[in-house]
Amino acid sequence: MDILVTGGLGFIGSHTVVSLIEAGYRPVIIDNLSNSDLSILQGIEAITGSSPVFFKGDVNDQALLSSIFEQFKISAVIHFAAFKAVGESVQKPLDYYQNNVGGLVSLLKSMKRYNVHHLVFSSSCTVYGEPEHIPVSEHESIKPASSPYGATKQMCETILQDVNWCHSQCLRYFNPVGAHSSAHIGELPLGVPNNLVPFITQTAAGIRKELVIFGSDYPTPDGTNIRDYIHVMDLASAHVASLNRLLKGENKHYFEVFNIGSGKGNSVLEVIHAFENATGVKVPYKIGDRRIGDVVQVWADTAKVTETLGWKPSRGIEEMMADAWRWQQQIQRNQELN
Numbered sequence: 001m002d003i004l005v006t007g008g009l010g011f012i013g014s015h016t017v018v019s020l021i022e023a024g025y026r027p028v029i030i031d032n033l034s035n036s037d038l039s040i041l042q043g044i045e046a047i048t049g050s051s052p053v054f055f056k057g058d059v060n061d062q063a064l065l066s067s068i069f070e071q072f073k074i075s076a077v078i079h080f081a082a083f084k085a086v087g088e089s090v091q092k093p094l095d096y097y098q099n100n101v102g103g104l105v106s107l108l109k110s111m112k113r114y115n116v117h118h119l120v121f122s123s124s125c126t127v128y129g130e131p132e133h134i135p136v137s138e139h140e141s142i143k144p145a146s147s148p149y150g151a152t153k154q155m156c157e158t159i160l161q162d163v164n165w166c167h168s169q170c171l172r173y174f175n176p177v178g179a180h181s182s183a184h185i186g187e188l189p190l191g192v193p194n195n196l197v198p199f200i201t202q203t204a205a206g207i208r209k210e211l212v213i214f215g216s217d218y219p220t221p222d223g224t225n226i227r228d229y230i231h232v233m234d235l236a237s238a239h240v241a242s243l244n245r246l247l248k249g250e251n252k253h254y255f256e257v258f259n260i261g262s263g264k265g266n267s268v269l270e271v272i273h274a275f276e277n278a279t280g281v282k283v284p285y286k287i288g289d290r291r292i293g294d295v296v297q298v299w300a301d302t303a304k305v306t307e308t309l310g311w312k313p314s315r316g317i318e319e320m321m322a323d324a325w326r327w328q329q330q331i332q333r334n335q336e337l338n
């Protein structure tokens with residue numbers, strides 16, 4: 001079965017493409033390379049031994065979408081293509097609304113025209129804001145968004161609730177980290193990383209002088225923020241499980257949401273220590289000010305996804321760190337060769 005994967009060369013998209021191929025699906029990738037690189041396509045080929053179809057282009061390009069839907073018999077779409085930097089979204093809100101919300105609308109219009117009624121959508125735990133109950137379940141109320149990025153994810157979920165001809169599954173990701181264990185693919189952060197784990201690996205590699213921990217006076221056991229880190233390959237397999245549910249017609253409602261996390265919380269300090277234990281490499285760090293907009297702590301209640309999709313994560317925090325580090329070293333080897 002042909003599955004359209006928008007943003008299929010991005011961090012989560014590329015790992016999902018590998019899982020799709022391994023599960024016997026044929027991914028058709030569209031990616032505008034705004035936050036990726038063609039080397040990721042070669043990495044996918046090296047892992048799977050197959051070359052997925054790839055179109056360089058944008059989901060806002062209706063003509064390109066039409067030509068893809070005409071050339072391939074697409075059974076379902078997994079929609080990753082979106083911007084994801086919280087701070088940047090405050091600087092460039094219209095770019096975020098156009099790319100994230102406009103992109104989904106454009107995609108849905110094409111899907112309707114070509115009678116494609118199945119969609120897996122990349123959502124985020126950011127929709128819960130600072131949750132009242134932890135672990136946070138899908139019953140938690142949605143909080144007012146604290147950034148245009150968060151607002152786009154909420155708006156996209158609202159759109160999918162309104163579009164009742166489309167069977168959609170919103171996967172609310174917690175904090176995806178790590179890389180494929182082969183180190184053929186992984187995250188390619190542009191410039192200075194915003195996210196914790198790429199910052200740790202770049203600091204360990206000597207690219208950054210030191211990591212700044214954004215606050216150590218939070219009401220948590222060690223004073224640093226707690227998040228739910230999930231290995232990107234576990235996240236990838238959740239997409240395959242979700243897709244299987246849609247394609248077998250097992251969904252109970254046209255719109256369903258699932259938390260995709262490990263179900264465990266780790267503080268920033270615990271993540272640093274896990275990295276050091278897993279790799280034997282020290283991460284120089286200092287304590288800095290709180291980052292505006294950070295929630296204190298959040299981790300997932302994964303009961304619904306485990307019961308409904310039969311999906312469970314299998315990789316722990318040290319494996320996430322070891323794989324992230326292997327990938328960082330590979331990036332540097334690739335740069336030395338070029």
Ligand code: UD1
Nearest residue numbers: 084124125126194195196199212213214225227268294295
């Ligand atoms: C947030 C959102 C997530 C969204 C993501 C997009 C929440 C709970 N999560 O992730 O849904 O998809 O943004 O980027 O809102 N940290 C440091 N120093 C650093 C970098 C990070 O101490 O240099 C800390 C942060 O303060 C935070 C933790 O590390 O406590 C994780 O930060 P990050 O990787 O940026 O992810 P979130 O902010 O949790």
